[in-house]
Amino acid sequence: MRDILLDIASHTAPVIGSAFLALLARSMREAMDADAVLITTGLGAPPTRARSLACWRQNDNLNPVEYDLAGTPCQLVYGGKTVVVARSLYERFPREAGFEGYVGVPMRDGSGKVTGHLALLSKTPLRDGEQAETIVRVFAMRCEAELQRIAHEAEREALIERLSTTNRRLTNRHLELRESNEAKNLLIGMIAHDLRNPLAVILN
Numbered sequence: 400m401r402d403i404l405l406d407i408a409s410h411t412a413p414v415i416g417s418a419f420l421a422l423l424a425r426s427m428r429e430a431m432d433a434d435a436v437l438i439t440t441g442l443g444a445p446p447t448r449a450r451s452l453a454c455w456r457q458n459d460n461l462n463p464v465e466y467d468l469a470g471t472p473c474q475l476v477y478g479g480k481t482v483v484v485a486r487s488l489y490e491r492f493p494r495e496a497g498f499e500g501y502v503g504v505p506m507r508d509g510s511g512k513v514t515g516h517l518a519l520l521s522k523t524p525l526r527d528g529e530q531a532e533t534i535v536r537v538f539a540m541r542c543e544a545e546l547q548r549i550a551h552e553a554e555r556e557a558l559i560e561r562l563s564t565t566n567r568r569l570t571n572r573h574l575e576l577r578e579s580n581e582a583k584n585l586l587i588g589m590i591a592h593d594l595r596n597p598l599a600v601i602l603n
């Protein structure tokens with residue numbers, strides 16, 4: 400197991416963001432001899448559908464994929480459970496016809512709410528379900544951290560944009576006020592000039 404963990408970690412270490420998620424799914428599929436690995440986010444509140452953030456099946460990148468959770472083991476995972484089915488997955492979940500093994504681990508946001516999952520599917524029975532669960536758990540936690548980092552980065556960018564917009568508005572308002580004051584001063588000067596001229600005529 401240690402070799403598998405190190406292999407996956409070494410392949411994914413150099414990248415972040417969506418590139419990390421895609422490479423993780425691919426590396427897990429290859430290192431664990433799985434037929435499919437997918438990383439998803441839930442749609443709806445509570446989630447009734449899932450959309451893939453990364454999905455590798457055999458040698459193909461199938462992302463994005465969107466599907467109903469009803470009747471799938473993923474539905475149980477979105478309910479907060481870790482699901483491990485070592486064999487005969489299709490007997491319990493007919494929608495998963497052709498697959499024997501499954502491991503699914505929920506992913507949570509900073510508040511502990513389930514927002515997605517990491518799942519592995521195999522067309523052959525899992526040789527060691529406990530080991531597969533441990534590996535998927537480890538990288539589900541890594542996915543959680545990366546997705547939270549992405550969310551925080553998006554919040555930071557949004558805040559910067561709001562501050563920039565506010566700053567532009569304040570700058571424009573300042574310029575408008577300055578122009579308005581300059582116009583007022585010019586008008587006052589013109590009025591004062593007009594008032595002085597009649598007085599000069601009278602005094603002369």
